[in-house]
Amino acid sequence: MCGKGTTVVVLAAAVLLTRPVPAEAASADDIVAKSQRAYFYAGSDMKARVLMTLASAGGQKRTRELTMLRRNKGDAGEQQYFMYFHQPADVKAMTFLVEKYPNKDDDRWLFIPGINMVKRIAARDAAQSFVGSDFTYEHVSGRDLDADEHRLLPDEKVEGKDCHVVESVPRSAAEYKRKRAWIDKSTLLPLKEEYFDGKGELFKAFKADEVRSIGGVPTVIRRTMTNRKTGHTTTVSFTDVAYDAGIEADIFTERYLRDPPGRWIK
Amino acid sequence: MKFTGLTAIVAGVLTMLAPSAALGGADIHGFLQGNYALRAAGADCPPGFDCAFMRAEERLDLRLDLASEDGRAAAHARVDFFHDALRGAAGVDVREAFAVVNLGGFSARLGRQTITWGLGELVFINDVFPKDWVAFLTGAPLEYLKLGSDALLLGLYPSWLSFEVIAVPIFQPDRVPSGSPLFFFDPMPALSTRMVEKPAVEFENAQVAARLYRSLGRYEAALYASRGFYGTPAGRPEPAAAPSRLVFFHPPRNTYGASFQGPVAWGVISFEAGYYDSVDDRGGSNPMIDNPEVRGLAGYQIELWDDASAGVQYYLEVMTMHDRYRAALPPGMPARDQYRHVTSLRFRQFLLHQTLQAGFFVMGSPSDEDIFVNPSVRYHVADELWAEIGGNLFFGKKAHTFFGQFEDNNHVYVTARFAF
Numbered sequence: 001m002c003g004k005g006t007t008v009v010v011l012a013a014a015v016l017l018t019r020p021v022p023a024e025a026a027s028a029d030d031i032v033a034k035s036q037r038a039y040f041y042a043g044s045d046m047k048a049r050v051l052m053t054l055a056s057a058g059g060q061k062r063t064r065e066l067t068m069l070r071r072n073k074g075d076a077g078e079q080q081y082f083m084y085f086h087q088p089a090d091v092k093a094m095t096f097l098v099e100k101y102p103n104k105d106d107d108r109w110l111f112i113p114g115i116n117m118v119k120r121i122a123a124r125d126a127a128q129s130f131v132g133s134d135f136t137y138e139h140v141s142g143r144d145l146d147a148d149e150h151r152l153l154p155d156e157k158v159e160g161k162d163c164h165v166v167e168s169v170p171r172s173a174a175e176y177k178r179k180r181a182w183i184d185k186s187t188l189l190p191l192k193e194e195y196f197d198g199k200g201e202l203f204k205a206f207k208a209d210e211v212r213s214i215g216g217v218p219t220v221i222r223r224t225m226t227n228r229k230t231g232h233t234t235t236v237s238f239t240d241v242a243y244d245a246g247i248e249a250d251i252f253t254e255r256y257l258r259d260p261p262g263r264w265i266k
Numbered sequence: 267m268k269f270t271g272l273t274a275i276v277a278g279v280l281t282m283l284a285p286s287a288a289l290g291g292a293d294i295h296g297f298l299q300g301n302y303a304l305r306a307a308g309a310d311c312p313p314g315f316d317c318a319f320m321r322a323e324e325r326l327d328l329r330l331d332l333a334s335e336d337g338r339a340a341a342h343a344r345v346d347f348f349h350d351a352l353r354g355a356a357g358v359d360v361r362e363a364f365a366v367v368n369l370g371g372f373s374a375r376l377g378r379q380t381i382t383w384g385l386g387e388l389v390f391i392n393d394v395f396p397k398d399w400v401a402f403l404t405g406a407p408l409e410y411l412k413l414g415s416d417a418l419l420l421g422l423y424p425s426w427l428s429f430e431v432i433a434v435p436i437f438q439p440d441r442v443p444s445g446s447p448l449f450f451f452d453p454m455p456a457l458s459t460r461m462v463e464k465p466a467v468e469f470e471n472a473q474v475a476a477r478l479y480r481s482l483g484r485y486e487a488a489l490y491a492s493r494g495f496y497g498t499p500a501g502r503p504e505p506a507a508a509p510s511r512l513v514f515f516h517p518p519r520n521t522y523g524a525s526f527q528g529p530v531a532w533g534v535i536s537f538e539a540g541y542y543d544s545v546d547d548r549g550g551s552n553p554m555i556d557n558p559e560v561r562g563l564a565g566y567q568i569e570l571w572d573d574a575s576a577g578v579q580y581y582l583e584v585m586t587m588h589d590r591y592r593a594a595l596p597p598g599m600p601a602r603d604q605y606r607h608v609t610s611l612r613f614r615q616f617l618l619h620q621t622l623q624a625g626f627f628v629m630g631s632p633s634d635e636d637i638f639v640n641p642s643v644r645y646h647v648a649d650e651l652w653a654e655i656g657g658n659l660f661f662g663k664k665a666h667t668f669f670g671q672f673e674d675n676n677h678v679y680v681t682a683r684f685a686f
Contacts, residue, residue: 054619056619062619062621062646062648062649063649087649088649088650088685089295089297089649089650089685089686090297090646090649090650090652090683090685092295092685093331099484105529105532107484107529112409114380114409115380115382115408115409115411115412116379116380116381116382116412117382120486120527120534120536121534121567121569121575122529122532122533122534122567122568122569122575123569124532124533124568124569127572128569128572128573129572129573129619129620131620132616132619132620132621133619232619250423250425253423253428254428254479255373255421255423255428259340259366259368259373259375261337261368262291262333262334262336262337262338262340263336263337263338264337266291266333266337
């Protein structure tokens with residue numbers, strides 16, 4: 001009896017010791033939350049010209065160029081995105097509106113200029129490719145903090161910069177089974193991310209190629225996502241970046257989808 | 267070539283402005299397109315009828331955009347230069363030419379413009395603007411189903427509501443099949459003399475349409491009303507005593523409607539309804555003119571898996587004075603059912619980083635016992651160039667139903683477009 005009781009106590013102690021201590025778990029969540037704020041939410045709004053280059057392993061290149069306007073809506077993490085496509089020529093003047101909600105599917109609208117039609121699009125899967133690139137909608141507008149369980153690994157350096165290393169495991173089915181992120185301690189921006197599939201194999205890798213301070217806000221102005229299985233890569237460059245530009249709330253409405261706001265999309 | 271005074275003025279102004287604004291906010295783009303449709307075998311074509319090909323057309327589409335420095339004023343023109351090998355003709359098609367002013371919560375747009383309202387997939391309830399059914403039935407890209415309206419659009423956008431009103435001074439009818447290369451149901455083949463009677467160009471014949479819409483949380487609601495004419499003509503044998511000719515005319519029509527759309531479960535649900543007030547046949551006893559009708563649709567679209575979407579739709583037309591219509595219908599004329607049900611399914615899958623698109627659309631009416639099927643595959647060879655192959659196939663049990671009448675027009679189309 002006595003021996004059994006001791007075993008239970010020892011087991012309980014072992015469980016307590018091997019489980020991440022609450023303080024550490026909180027700090028992993030805290031780091032990811034702060035990193036998301038720095039990466040996806042900087043400023044009250046943001047405008048940027050975005051050039052995406054999609055390259056297949058065979059060397060075939062495709063270009064997507066758009067103006068992105070982003071506005072934070074309140075403190076609960078809601079955001080609005082307005083995108084105007086400049087390239088390819090076939091979709092020029094097409095506009096796209098996204099209402100992003102934390103813990104809920106996005107609302108999306110697409111405007112097709114040829115027929116002057118606004119079409120609402122069903123959006124169930126945030127891990128869906130964004131305009132055929134290696135980036136998903138989640139990579140563009142962020143993933144819910146609570147969608148993953150985050151764990152801190154020992155710090156490492158990336159290109160001389162001290163980084164937190166966070167491992168994230170999705171709580172329900174997702175694009176990946178496990179993700180590792182290297183987050184710059186000074187800027188809180190992700191410098192590197194690795195995505196692993198069910199077999200534990202690396203299938204996607206993110207790299208922040210260039211970080212620059214825009215009006216005092218550290219910004220990843222060039223990033224690359226590589227699909228390690230297919231060799232397909234997407235490089236995204238930001239130019240004409242501005243924060244707190246004063247983008248009006250009504251820009252994110254059907255009126256401006258149909259009649260893009262010239263002042264913002266030049 | 268359709269070119270009214272209004273668009274001529276706008277197009278003229280744009281042309282004059284283009285060189286001076288070239289260094290500022292001016293932008294020219296467009297595409298070159300080849301578009302061919304080959305009739306499926308089996309049609310019994312009379313002499314002089316375009317049998318093998320239903321479309322053989324090359325098109326240069328030029329778009330010019332001008333914008334003022336502050337973004338408050340802009341202009342847009344879209345002009346197509348085309349060569350139609352079937353008719354051996356070349357021409358210019360001014361598809362759009364308008365100027366826009368945006369001032370705070372107010373906007374105005376004047377000129378030829380495409381207007382698309384409502385939530386239907388290939389059915390139009392509150393979208394009372396002109397359609398080109400001939401383009402659609404002969405394998406043109408879907409965007410050619412819509413014709414521009416020469417109109418003034420005024421918009422008022424206070425924060426809680428959006429309101430738009432459109433005035434179309436000169437009525438523009440739909441383009442409907444009238445002969446080669448399209449077979450269609452003709453209820454009075456004996457009357458080979460055909461005339462078209464358009465509503466007179468008068469102030470009281472101006473078309474007016476209004477839309478009021480707003481979002482309610484994640485849902486969107488809209489109300490619509492219009493005053494105008496049926497876009498598809500009615501036929502009147504003349505003289506009544508001993509008919510020798512058929513006169514096509516556009517009876518007056520008022521419409522009232524509403525729509526609602528929003529997320530439900532994993533998809534987006536849509537509802538739209540409308541009442542067609544057939545002004546000249548409110549009693550329903552003139553079989554040449556449409557009954558007053560109630561039309562409605564319900565749709566649901568969902569993303570199935572990565573880059574795959576599906577949509578289903580149910581649409582209903584109800585003739586409100588069917589008894590009187592039946593009683594007045596001349597003997598020998600095929601009768602319409604009181605209820606016309608139409609269901610449709612769309613499936614689309616993108617592949618290869620969204621450069622390959624496979625689509626399948628089927629729309630059928632259990633009441634009319636007819637069906638329309640449109641499979642298609644489009645590949646973006648490069649950013650600039652895509653090519654599409656597809657089919658428009660019609661099947662029906664009766665010769666007079668909406669899709670059934672087009673059985674002999676089944677075709678395979680090929681389109682290639684180089685955009686710049």
